[in-house]
Amino acid sequence: QVSYSAAIHALGKAGRPKDALALFRQMRAAGWKIDPVTYATVIHLHGQAGQAKEAASLFRAMKGTGVRPSEGTYNALISSFARAGMQDQATRVFEEMVKEQEQGGEAAGGTAAAARPSAMTYSTIMHMYATSGQLPKVLETYKRMRRSGCPKDAPAYNTALSACVKLGQVGRAEEIFSEMRTDKVPPSGGTLKLMAGVFATQGREEEVEEILREAARKGLNLAQDVTYASAVARGYGIAGRFDLVPSVVDQLMATSPKSA
RNA sequence: AGACGCCGUA
Numbered sequence: 001q002v003s004y005s006a007a008i009h010a011l012g013k014a015g016r017p018k019d020a021l022a023l024f025r026q027m028r029a030a031g032w033k034i035d036p037v038t039y040a041t042v043i044h045l046h047g048q049a050g051q052a053k054e055a056a057s058l059f060r061a062m063k064g065t066g067v068r069p070s071e072g073t074y075n076a077l078i079s080s081f082a083r084a085g086m087q088d089q090a091t092r093v094f095e096e097m098v099k100e101q102e103q104g105g106e107a108a109g110g111t112a113a114a115a116r117p118s119a120m121t122y123s124t125i126m127h128m129y130a131t132s133g134q135l136p137k138v139l140e141t142y143k144r145m146r147r148s149g150c151p152k153d154a155p156a157y158n159t160a161l162s163a164c165v166k167l168g169q170v171g172r173a174e175e176i177f178s179e180m181r182t183d184k185v186p187p188s189g190g191t192l193k194l195m196a197g198v199f200a201t202q203g204r205e206e207e208v209e210e211i212l213r214e215a216a217r218k219g220l221n222l223a224q225d226v227t228y229a230s231a232v233a234r235g236y237g238i239a240g241r242f243d244l245v246p247s248v249v250d251q252l253m254a255t256s257p258k259s260a
Numbered sequence: 261a262g263a264c265g266c267c268g269u270a
Contacts, residue, residue, distance in 0.1 A: 013262085044263055075264045082265095123265040158266035165268095190267025197268060231268035 005038045017045045036067040043073055047080030055080045056089065071097075071115040075124060082128035094125055117148065119156035126156075130163035138163040139172070146183065154180070154188035161194050170198050189220050193228050200235025205244055208232060223251040 004027045011020035024042045027034065039062040046055035059077050062069060069077075074097050081090035094117065101116035122145035129137040142160040145152070157180045164173035177195050180187055187195075192215050199207040215222040222228045229252040236244040 040263085047264075072263055077264095079264050118265095120265050125265090127265060153266095155266040160266090162266060188267070193267060227268055229268090234268060 004032060005035055008038055009041055012041055012045055017049055020045055021049075034061075034065075036062070039067065040070060040073045040076075043069075044076045047076040047083075050080065050083055052077075052080040052084035052086055052089070069115060071118055071121070074115050075118075075121050078121065079124045082124060085132075087128060087132065090125065090128055094121065097121065116150065117145075118150050119145065119153045122148075122150075123156040123159040126159045126163060130159070130166065133167060135163060135167045135169060138167075142176070146179070152183060152185050154185055154191050157183075157185060158188065158190050158194060161191065165194060165198060170202070173198055186218075187214070189215065189218075189222070189225075192220070192222060193225070193231055196222070196228060197231035197235050200232040200244075201238045203236065203239035203241045203244075205241070223248075224254065226252065 004023065008020045008023050008027070011017075011023065021042060024038070027038075039058060043055050043058050043062070046052075046058065055077050059069065059073070062073075074093060078090050078093050081087075081093065097115055097117050100114045103114065122141055126138045126141045126145075129135075129141065138160060145156060157176060161173050161176045164170065164176065173194070177187070177191070180191065192211050196208050196211040199205075199211065212222055229248050233245050233248045236242065236248065
């Protein structure tokens with residue numbers, strides 16, 4: 001039993017999900033008791049393999065044994081539903097998580113603390129709505145995240161920001177960027193790249209320069225980042241400011257070009 | 261500790 005679990009973990013880690021899951025099925029078929037960590041592992045593996053239904057049925061089995069799923073296990077299930085396009089199921093699990101948190105974890109007689117949605121959970125939900133073009137839902141989830149007491153991080157804001165950019169709400173993206181500051185969440189390199197792209201598509205070169213300076217203050221050499229340069233050059237092109245493109249390329253190539 | 265979300269297009 002212990003060696004089964006250990007082997008499943010090892011195979012999962014070694015990037016052999018199929019073997020891990022095959023072993024898991026043997027373990028179940030043999031009638032062995034499955035420990036919480038193994039449940040979590042195989043739920044993750046199924047999620048990664050795009051097998052949302054299997055992940056869900058294991059999730060139910062896990063809860064049936066009185067084990068309270070960890071936040072990471074909730075997230076794995078939510079993102080596997082999201083990847084499979086099963087939005088309703090994803091939201092249902094998310095709301096269940098929110099409810100768990102409100103009940104303070106008394107519900108299933110569990111011993112562990114209740115799982116609460118983290119920045120990553122909110123981000124996963126926002127990303128799901130973003131890919132299906134539902135910006136209002138993205139923004140609603142974003143507001144819930146801001147109201148919730150969970151620790152926020154840059155990627156969570158980036159998800160909302162990126163959704164606004166992709167769905168054409170550039171003004172809203174700028175608002176989120178400034179809300180990051182009021183919420184005291186430091187922008188990441190990803191945030192700055194997104195915003196540089198936003199400013200470039202509007203031909204706002206001063207703001208693009210300001211982004212570069214802010215990155216420099218954080219020790220980031222964005223000017224020599226290929227994805228930064230492509231985003232900004234493309235943006236300037238969209239803005240019809242082809243005159244600004246050469247300097248972007250020059251700066252990229254200046255001292256240490258990163259790709260060919 | 262690890263796993264799941266953003267980080268130009270695709």
